[in-house]
Amino acid sequence: MTEHYFSASTGTSDRRLPLRVRLAGQDLDLVSSASVFSGHGLDKATAVLLDRLDEIAEPPAGARILDLGCGWGPIALTAALRDPSAEVWAIDVSERARELTAENARRSGAANLVVAAPEDVPEELRFDAIWSNPPIRIGKEALHALLLQWTARLSPEGTAALVVGKNLGADPLARWLGEQLPEREVRKVASAKGFRVLEVGPSV
Template identity: 55%
Template structure:
């Protein structure tokens, strides 16, 4: 798995202070809400366009089970999962401590008590996910991204699926080919991959066991 350091765009060791946090009005799960964000996390001022495309494309999440937001940032995907499926357990996973602190704050603010914000190593190894929704951190580079997905996609439940949004200009099509061919051969994942949407320069990929 990608090991971040202090220079990594996606890694901030320190939670934001009260002075650094700011309130932003967004829409989550069809609700107009106010969340806390801060510099040092991805897209701190709004729900980024790729995530918007993802959330407009995916069907409603499973009502129960373990659900995963991989690379949660301040929480737009994980909060959507948690509010849409209140009887499920939602794991919001990130390596950025600032992001994890923000998503915990936002879950508490919105009453999403079923959301668990965690570093990757804090998720029990035996957890299997009914679905994974992710705007993955493609800018960590292709080897690290492949390692990240090879770590997590095998943890789909037998009937589970993953929904990934990736910019076309950031390698969506090569990633789709890798998931469909090299990844199963290299990791025994047995994946099927289809492009289910293409909008505003982004591809949404559905990955199944």
């Protein structure tokens, strides 16, 4: 199998799957597809992150928030529905993932959600928060490059929250991020069900 959920396009059948999930305290009727990450429901790592948003830094009202690797959109939708004054960007290399997230934004009434390919995000934009279940399986080198690229676009006061499996290298990744971002504190803020929530703090 040469296609992955992190491929830009896919020849896999685009059969849409109905998806009923609870996000930001709301029961939502959304759609997904088998060709995107966790297409049949909310994956465990994302659920851990969303269940522990009260343990990470609260973005200011009207914040610009980035969901890095949005899939069908659960993190971006949560951010957008929690704060309608926020400007939420959902990015993914997968065209199908972007289509699904855009459709789910319409279904949920999240008018403050912008869906884009990574290369289409304006260079001058800076983010107050990044919330992400990053694509660990793209490989260490590609993952490191991705995280450095986007954490560099945090505002000085901005923070990032990443959920990573313990058995997929959460602790080594936390140490590496701390080494690469010496001006920002990197810490483990939560741990549950085999996952860590890592937080990259503001510049000091």
